[in-house]
Amino acid sequence: MAVLVLDKRKRPLMPCSEKRARLLLERGRARVHCMVPFTIRLVDRRIEDSVLQPLRVKIDPGSQTTGIALVRDQDDVDVDTGEVKKVAHVVLLAELKHRGQTIRDALTQRRAFRRRRRSSNLCYRAPRFDNRVRKAGWLPPSLQHRVDTIMAWVNRLRRWVPVTAINQELVRFDTQALQNPEIGGVEYQQGTLAGYEVREYLLEKWGRKCAYCDAKDVPLEIDHILPRSRGGSDRVSNLVIACHDCNRAKGNMPVERFLAKQPERIRKILAQAKAPLRDAAAVNSTRWALFNALKATGLPVESGTGGRTKFNRTRLNIPKGHALDAACVGNVDDVQEWQKPVLCIKATGRGSYQRTRLDRFGFPRSYLTxxxxxxxxxxxxxxxxxxxxxxxxxxxxxxxxxxxxxxxxxxxxxxxxxxxxxxxxxxxxxxxxxxxxxxx
CATH class of the missing domain: 2.30.30.520 (SH3 type barrels.)
Known part of the structure; x- marks a missing residue:
């Protein structure tokens, strides 16, 4: 683990190793500034006396969990070819778990309580509709929470380490390009990343398991609900994820014939195939708000797609994970020192302004201190x-x-x-x- 370091005036310095931090604390040259992530403050060092290296914050936004990676950029020259490679040395890995669903449920419950009190002719204010003005770029609280928490941790890292650039996975699934491959040109769909966008979208949509037998942790293949030999298309609404055995057994049969003895599964597959990916919709709703907020920091912001992230992770043989996905965001040739513990950060909120406990009808039943x-x-x-x-x-x-x-x-x-x-x-x-x- 890397230990974050501040100078005597609480300005960020380069992180150090655990051993060096232990020696600095034992010799009285440092004080503990923060426990999580562990940060020390030097008492005899200023930023003017230190040498800083470029550090980059990489972000992989998600609907429920966002991956954050702090990496040190380095350009290495290949001895054989003479090419310059971009190497990312991982300093810190973190996964930020959002509470957007909790916020949504709380607002839904409050709305139901207020509606019930109004409909029962109880002593309560009338609904207000004319005095609510939403500013441009307004997001629901459950989505705005994702942007706010990510920005809060980006600003924290900027206070603790000398961040020089930011990477964001801006487009996780390019749904327009999936529906119409010609929208971005033929090269966009037939280049090095061909198939990665579609496959990653389908894996997320079908829960990384076979749509026909629910098999997990097995090699999965893309299958057509209506085979192409019978007039089926390559649209994502006609694609599912299936294991090798089911894909081979189905062959060119329609799904209604292949699962004739399972009508309930047929209805589920057909309904899920037409439904959009909810998590992708949530990410797409907040991606530009987050991108603009990151640009407002004044640091250079680079963006990438989910397909490129998976391409980098697969090429470098790195396991699947939110934090490791963040380390693979953008244009990177190699990722080193990624075998680190992951700091799991769960947004819990800062309490509630509510002063009472409510019963199932929305009325106070007890009072809080x-x-x-x-x-x-x-x-x-x-x-x-x-x-x-x-x-x-x-x-x-x-x-x-x-x-x-x-x-x-x-x-x-x-x-x-x-x-x-x-x-x-x-x-x-x-x-x-x-x-x-x-x-x-």
Whole structure:
């Protein structure tokens, strides 16, 4: 793991190794600035006395999870051919899990409560329609949340490391080019990336499993619902993903004949084939808003497609993953040092303005405390608890949920531990609206 480094005035320096950071802390030359991601601040170094190298933030936006990779650019010369290759050395890998669906569900519930109170002739305000003006480029809160959280972490990384450029996967699935291959010219569809856009779209749409037998973790092939020999086309609405055995058994039969004994599966396949990919629609709705927000940072922003990302990952034999996909975004010839733990960042929010608990009809049933902190702790803080004796004896580390009584709950990777007294808890990091964990 790379440790992020700041100078004595909290300006970003080049990251260092764990061993060097440990030595700096032991010798009193550095202080801990942030626990996650681990960042130290030097007490005897200024940015004017340091040498900086180009660092790039690469982003792979997703509907539910966004991959983020911090890489160091380097140009290597091939000894045999003399060509200059762009090599990306991975410094940090992270996966940001959005809470857009949670926001959508909360707004839907609130809308239903308000509608019910109005329809029951209860004491509640009338609906307002004439005083709501949406500015240009407005996005629903669940989609705007994706843009805001990604930008929040880009700005954090800019405060912690000397970022010089940004890469974004701007177009994950070019749906217009999929429906009409001639829209971007023949070379666009028949170049080196031929087939990658269509295949990746179908893999996402059909859940990376066979549409006929639900087989997973097997080689999957593209199959036509209505065979081309019977007049079928190459449109994505006529394509499915199938395993080799099912594809061979189906042959040139229509799907209605091949699955004659499974009418329910036939209806499901035909309906899903015509339906657009919901995640792709969410990504396409926010891609330009995110791109414009990144350009507003003043840094050079490069864009790429999902097909090129998969082409790079397949060519370099890198496993599938959101963070690793981010490292492969854009024009890159080689990716090194990618076997690193991944920082999993989960957007949890910063609490609620709501002061009451509601029943199923939307009416208050209990009141919440007005104080969001108790005994120096706040819900969402990262704490370490050492219980010396009793029923909860042990060491626990995770996010805390406070109570006014002083009996806290701690969310650990193994589950929730209830009834931990606040005297056994020590603060690691204040709540910032995110939960952290590590994965490989």
């Amino acid at each position: 007005r104080n969001k902190s108790a005994f120096g702790f706040q819900t969402g803080d990262s704490v370490k608890a050492v219980v010396p004796s009793g029923k909860r004896t042990g060491r626990y580390r995770g996010r805390v949920a406070i109570r006014a009584s002083g009996s806290f709950n701690i969310q650990t990777p193994q589950g929730v531990v209830q009834g931990i007294h606040y005297r056994f808890c020590s603060l690691i990091q204040r709540a910032d609206g995110y939960g952290y964990s590590w994965a490989r």
